[in-house]
Amino acid sequence: MLEELGLTPLWHRRTLQHVTDSAMEAIHQADVTNNRHARVMQMDWTQLKVSVADCAACPLHQTRTHSVFGAGDENADWLWVGESPGVEEDANGAPFVGQVGKLLDNMLAAISLKRDSNVYITNIVKCHPPANHNPENAEALQCHPYLARQIELIQPRLIIALGNFASQSFLNTDATVASLRGKLHQFSGIPLIVTYHPSYLLQTQADKTKAWEDLCFAKATMQRLLQ
Numbered sequence: 001m002l003e004e005l006g007l008t009p010l011w012h013r014r015t016l017q018h019v020t021d022s023a024m025e026a027i028h029q030a031d032v033t034n035n036r037h038a039r040v041m042q043m044d045w046t047q048l049k050v051s052v053a054d055c056a057a058c059p060l061h062q063t064r065t066h067s068v069f070g071a072g073d074e075n076a077d078w079l080w081v082g083e084s085p086g087v088e089e090d091a092n093g094a095p096f097v098g099q100v101g102k103l104l105d106n107m108l109a110a111i112s113l114k115r116d117s118n119v120y121i122t123n124i125v126k127c128h129p130p131a132n133h134n135p136e137n138a139e140a141l142q143c144h145p146y147l148a149r150q151i152e153l154i155q156p157r158l159i160i161a162l163g164n165f166a167s168q169s170f171l172n173t174d175a176t177v178a179s180l181r182g183k184l185h186q187f188s189g190i191p192l193i194v195t196y197h198p199s200y201l202l203q204t205q206a207d208k209t210k211a212w213e214d215l216c217f218a219k220a221t222m223q224r225l226l227q
């Protein structure tokens with residue numbers, strides 16, 4: 001009956017075409033993503049910085065003023081990683097500036113560290129998300145090759161993940177900083193410690209004591225790693 005109505009071929013053709021187009025698009029996207037990741041993983045520092053400055057791989061490039069690559073000692077033992085640039089970082093193109101930057105400097109000084117001296121600082125996502133929202137998973141995924149290459153080039157002995165988003169991204173979990181802190185984790189074979197983001201600590205003074213404990217734990221861990 002459907003044949004007589006002229007519907008059967010139309011049904012089959014449209015369904016198959018739809019499936020084929022979706023599958024091809026998925027394969028194409030996976031190809032593009034894999035090729036881009038492979039390209040980024042071959043870059044040296046200069047190429048990586050140019051690539052991040054010019055990047056348009058996710059929608060955040062449309063609203064940023066500057067991408068924020070990261071800064072510090074490119075052979076550092078310590079790698080500190082936050083979530084994404086804030087408004088001031090977006091305006092300056094530098095990580096952790098303003099009040100948040102001052103508190104980060106104080107956290108570093110508390111364990112005898114200084115940015116630029118055996119410390120590298122960056123973010124999971126290199127462009128500022130509008131209205132300070134958390135980066136979307138797709139944005140973090142597109143940005144991931146840059147951080148992966150930074151880690152490969154720096155080869156830090158210890159990573160400090162600052163705040164929920166950075167910790168959850170590294171450890172692929174929904175758990176909060178409160179439940180992840182105080183333990184030694186691993187990311188790609190590199191020891192990783194979780195603590196609060198300085199922007200959170202500016203709002204929640206009560207947790208500064210816990211952050212201090214985390215810093216002492218990090219310092220003791222580094223001393224063990226250097227033995």
Ligand code: SF4
Nearest residue numbers: 055058061127142143
């Ligand atoms: Fe590119 Fe990362 Fe900026 Fe997105 S957030 S545009 S992936 S540099």
